[in-house]
Amino acid sequence: MSDYRIASIPGDGIGVDVQIEARKVLERAAELHGFVLQWTEFDWSCERFAQTGTMMPDDGVQLLAGFDQILLGAVGFPGVPDHVSLWGLLIPLRRAFSQYVNLRPVRLLPGTNxxxxxxxxxxxxxxxxxxxxxxxxxxxxxxxxxxxxxxxxxxxxxxxxxxxxxxxxxxxxxxxxxxxxxxxxxxxxxxxxxxxxxxxxxxxxxxxxxxxxxxxxxxxxxxxxxxxxxxxxxxxxxxxxxxxxxxxxxxxxGGLGMAPSGNINPESTHPSMFEAVHGSAPDIAGQGIANPVAQILAGAMLLDHLGERAAAGSVSAAVETVLAAGEVATPDLGGKSTTAELGTAVAEAVKIS
The missing domain is CATH 3.40.718.10 (Isopropylmalate Dehydrogenase)
Known part of the structure; x- marks a missing residue:
């Protein structure tokens, strides 16, 4: 059984909300496909910056270097300029780990407009x-x-x-x-x-x-x-x-809530990092209405990059199944479901084909 070390950085705002759901779905896929995801969470965020003056510790790159992959939530919060948060966390990690490919697949998913x-x-x-x-x-x-x-x-x-x-x-x-x-x-x-x-x-x-x-x-x-x-x-x-x-x-x-991305080190000499394209949307954080699909699909990209392609495919298929049914949808998709309800529905839809 393969065992992977994954660094989780929830970030700020709805990054925290959607990270919970993405991990829920990935755990279900790992269980069904016979591998283990060992998560370690880091509180690197604008909130940390407000408390300590840094987005991550001085040895942040060294701390992450031993992980197989990184799942990053959205980063950004009022009071912390965007260039501070970006150059304090995301860009240093991209460059330290030679993640020179930013891969952003976009497509119109079933049940969306x-x-x-x-x-x-x-x-x-x-x-x-x-x-x-x-x-x-x-x-x-x-x-x-x-x-x-x-x-x-x-x-x-x-x-x-x-x-x-x-x-x-x-x-x-x-x-x-x-x-x-x-x-x-x-x-x-x-x-x-x-x-x-x-x-x-x-x-x-x-x-x-x-x-x-x-x-x-x-x-x-x-x-x-x-x-x-x-x-x-x-x-x-x-x-x-x-x-x-x-x-x-x-x-x-379909909107930013549906778009995943990967910061890829193609040679796999360093960990790659996966994230949703959308921002931290602090105005709706903690309200349970954020769409977790982009972060879940970023998780599917993470699994694919690990070589767990069947598991990655099952996550993507589960997203399509739930969206096509239209019974569980967050407000941005025209529904009344919560972030957790949509994440749970996707997790339950993950199957072995």
Whole structure:
């Protein structure tokens, strides 16, 4: 029997609420499929920052290094600036563990609606492959001067290694899907980094003659997601562009409450980290109305990355079964069920196929 060590970081707000349900579902899948999940919980959050001045302890990376995977709840709370919470926890972990792929699959699930009129589930299914370790999210820069002459300078960092590995990951993924990949760029306006990105994308595309590839300016690609989503399968994008496009993709495929993500270390030399795309929504925290589906599906991604693919599939299937039935749904899905009721319904629907 396999035994996995999983670090649980519930975070803030509804992150705590949905983490409980995700663990409930994953425990059920582990029980049925014959493996053990050993959980260790860490209270790293904005609440901890308010008490101690840090999001996590100085040895936080070392504490997590021995775990197989990490399940992270949403982080953020009023009074703690977003850049403090992000750079105090999430980004340091992504970079310390070389989680250079941010994988965000999005699709219209059964029993849910899209804001796009007349679109079906088959037309609303794509995956965003976001570069997760460099790009526009850089500490290089600063603020200078005072008064009318004050200015801020922010540098982007694109390395050949960083761009090559994320683009190649996207092409390999496209080979397992429909064989289509589109690169998000803005080389008509950003004069150095984006032409560099485009050139490397073209070089790697030449290695995959059986994969249909194209480059598309991010503004045109955003419009395509709304107007012609059926033309999109795998999107590869820089850190900032991938962040924006994945939220847009989630919005047109049922909302952020349905969208999971993974911070992936493809070589498995370090733990990967899985989380919902949505934020901590402190205004509804603790009310029992948050939708746990995104966090549950993030848990399914965690199981898949562990190699427990049958268990991962059973969790995803259970989510679809419950949503399709429509009997248990949180308010954002048009129902009156609680977070715990939806989580329990999914756990009870997990089966061995």
């Amino acid at each position: 899209t804001v796009l009129a007349g679109r079906t589930a088959g037309e609303l299914e794509m995956v965003i492959v976001r570069e997760n370790s460099e790009g526009e999210y850089s500490r290089i820069g600063g603020r200078h001067g005072t008064g009318a002459g004050e200015f801020a300078l922010q540098e982007s960092v694109f390395t050949r290694t960083g761009v090559e590995r994320i683009v190649r990951y996207a092409f390999e993924l496209a080979k397992t899907r429909t064989g289509r990949v589109v690169s998000a760029t803005k080389s008509n306006g950003i004069i150095h980094t984006m032409p560099f990105w485009d050139e490397i994308f073209a070089e790697i595309a030449a290695e995959y003659p059986d994969v249909h590839s194209e480059q598309c300016h991010i503004d045109a690609l955003a419009a395509r997601m709304v107007q012609q989503p059926e033309r999109i399968d795998v999107v590869v994008a820089s850190n900032l562009f991938g962040d924006i496009l994945s939220d847009l993709a989630a919005a047109v495929t």
